[in-house]
Amino acid sequence: MKFVITAGPTREPIDPVRFLSNRSSGQMGYAIAEAARDAGHEVVLISGPVSLVAPKNVRVELVTTSDEMFSAVERAVRDCDVFIMCAAVADYKPEATAHEKIKKQNATQSLALVPTRDILTTIAKAPRKFFVVGFAAETENVLENARRKLTSKNCDLMVANDVSGAIGMESAENEVVVLHTNGEKNRITRAPKKIIARELMKIILSACEKRLTKKT
DSSP: OEEEEEESBOOEESSSSOEEOOOOOSHHHHHHHHHHHHTTOEEEEEEOSOSOOOOTTOEEEEOOSHHHHHHHHHHHGGGOSEEEEOOBOOSEEESSOOSSOOOOOSSOOOOOEEEOOOHHHHHHHSSOOSEEEEEEEESSSHHHHHHHHHHHTTOSEEEEEEOSSSSSTTSSEEEEEEEETTSOEEEEEEEEHHHHHHHHHHHHHHHHHHHHHHHO
16 A cells, blocks of 8 residues: 655744744654555655654655645645645744845734645545545643544544643654544553554554445
8 A cells, every 4th residue: 555644844934044833853753654664555754844864665755834745745645545644734824924034123023824724634625535544733632622623624533642741742752542433442552653653553554444344
């Protein structure tokens, strides 16, 4: 099977030297890409700016902004079997980008922001045959918010993780709950992200197999 996986943050430029971003390290997405590769699948990894070594035998496409990530995803999923949206795409971007560095002033500055494109929703709600896995990084009402995203974004699985504590973003460890459309859920307790990724891959492949069985 062909997997398309996104990882890392996006950077939305304010001026030539400043940008809006988040704390995503990309470790989870890279670990999932390695797990898919190790399971014998073709992998395309679309990565925002991270400080990680590209996995061997994985096709890596580097992007910076949310718009660039959307374009790369839109191209890659045309012939994929599984799409995993693990990247932490910025929710907002500046309404306008300054062409020169904005000078510091004593007066208060304001920055007009506009929403970025919701890549997961756009891709998952379009006519498709591939399996879609989303990630919900939450700080409160984690399962409730993740369950709502599973439905509203038209995903097949939603991976919920609590990023309010010491694990998740900027950590080598994670703890997640995988939500299914039929109400089933799988809890993966705290572990290094490479182990989390291997367990996630088992769940994803099992869910894909069940989906194919239903169709036949």
